[in-house]
Amino acid sequence: MDHLLVTGGAGFIGANFVRRVLATRPGTRITVLDALTYAGNRASLGDVAHRIRFVVGDVVDRELVDRLVGEADAVVHFAAESHVDNSLHDPGTFLRTNVEGTFSVLEAVRRHDRRLHHVSTDEVFGSLPGEGGQRFTELSRFDPSSPYSATKAASDLLVGAWVRSYGVRATISHCANNYGPYQNVEKFLPRQITNVLRGRRPRLYGAGANVREWTHVDDHNDAVLLILAGGVVGETYLVGSGAEWSNRDLLALTLRILGRPADDFDTVPDRPGHDLRYACDSRKIRRELGWRPRHPDLHAGLAATVDWYRRNEWWWGPQKAATERRYAAAGR
Numbered sequence: 102m103d104h105l106l107v108t109g110g111a112g113f114i115g116a117n118f119v120r121r122v123l124a125t126r127p128g129t130r131i132t133v134l135d136a137l138t139y140a141g142n143r144a145s146l147g148d149v150a151h152r153i154r155f156v157v158g159d160v161v162d163r164e165l166v167d168r169l170v171g172e173a174d175a176v177v178h179f180a181a182e183s184h185v186d187n188s189l190h191d192p193g194t195f196l197r198t199n200v201e202g203t204f205s206v207l208e209a210v211r212r213h214d215r216r217l218h219h220v221s222t223d224e225v226f227g228s229l230p231g232e233g234g235q236r237f238t239e240l241s242r243f244d245p246s247s248p249y250s251a252t253k254a255a256s257d258l259l260v261g262a263w264v265r266s267y268g269v270r271a272t273i274s275h276c277a278n279n280y281g282p283y284q285n286v287e288k289f290l291p292r293q294i295t296n297v298l299r300g301r302r303p304r305l306y307g308a309g310a311n312v313r314e315w316t317h318v319d320d321h322n323d324a325v326l327l328i329l330a331g332g333v334v335g336e337t338y339l340v341g342s343g344a345e346w347s348n349r350d351l352l353a354l355t356l357r358i359l360g361r362p363a364d365d366f367d368t369v370p371d372r373p374g375h376d377l378r379y380a381c382d383s384r385k386i387r388r389e390l391g392w393r394p395r396h397p398d399l400h401a402g403l404a405a406t407v408d409w410y411r412r413n414e415w416w417w418g419p420q421k422a423a424t425e426r427r428y429a430a431a432g433r
């Protein structure tokens with residue numbers, strides 16, 4: 102894996118992935134392919150820009166993807182439209198990038214016989230009941246609720262079919278909610294943190310009873326690297342820290358870290374089709390590849406993340422007003 106092609110490398114998880122590879126495997130060459138949509142930010146790689154090749158381009162562009170894949174040894178495919186709320190208003194963009202974009206990557210890795218890791222989400226499995234402690238496993242059936250998760254599920258099915266029909270060497274991971282630096286301010290934690298830093302009240306959807314499993318972005322990326330190095334072609338791996346929090350409780354913790362009273366937030370109308378609970382059974386990747394979260398303590402990880410947003414308003418400030426205008430238009 103001397104030369105990695107990282108699609109979506111200017112996004113939240115992709116940029117952290119690039120940084121992690123540069124820090125832990127300094128000999129690796131990296132090409133980032135990113136369309137620099139509203140979610141892509143070149144500044145997330147600003148201080149390491151001289152150590153990578155950055156190609157601004159669309160993952161749906163078959164010719165471009167074919168050339169870049171041919172030049173690399175392996176591909177890590179992060180590029181996607183990633184926000185559920187946006188998918189409710191503009192599903193077409195999600196179909197194009199998430200489905201057609203994955204098709205374009207698959208055709209290129211098929212032609213050049215390159216190793217592919219496809220980054221997916223636990224949202225493809227739909228919602229778990231609030232009670233009973235059930236978890237998604239590698240055998241759970243797809244039951245997506247949103248246009249976002251339906252297009253991710255479609256892309257996963259394409260990957261599986263290309264493995265079986267064409268012998269493409271691909272693996273898939275499904276991770277739960279990530280947190281950490283460089284996450285777009287549209288997402289739950291950065292939105293609430295930056296609201297408080299800007300003197301606005303956080304916004305909780307509905308009663309805040311929805312439960313998410315929070316995994317530090319570096320732990321997710323460690324899992325991706327382990328799968329690339331030792332994962333079995335054709336297999337899928339679920340990744341999750343085990344840290345389950347209701348949105349209400351996580352918001353209370355965030356407010357505490359920020360020194361604000363626990364009730365200093367507004368509730369807003371709930372998200373349509375809002376999945377109640379996600380949780381991954383990650384015993385397979387722990388057992389087979391030795392993955393362990395290095396940031397199991399959400400409180401410590403969240404405090405470090407809050408600190409990062411405090412120190413890096415230059416990074417998130419320019420996105421904030423436009424994001425909140427979009428939320429205001431949707432009544433949230």
Ligand code: NAD
Nearest residue numbers: 109111112113114136137138140141159160181183278279
């Ligand atoms: P993000 O929205 O922060 O970043 C996505 C990146 O993809 C951006 O840099 C954007 O410019 C780029 N992109 C979008 N459309 C493109 C196109 N047509 N061509 C090329 N580049 C394009 O997303 P993220 O949170 O970093 O998520 C990365 C991947 O991980 C996604 O596939 C997502 O489904 C998956 N995932 C995310 C989470 C999470 O909690 N954020 C959890 C599990 C899985």
Ligand code: TDX
Nearest residue numbers: 183184185222277278287288289292304305306311348
């Ligand atoms: O302002 C908010 N208030 C609120 O209560 C926002 C933005 C969200 N929420 C709720 C909705 C969810 O229950 O917080 C929870 C987390 O919301 P998001 O950050 O939008 O994440 P989610 O919908 O759970 O999806 C995330 O995890 C899985 C990522 O965005 C996906 O890309 C990933 O696949």
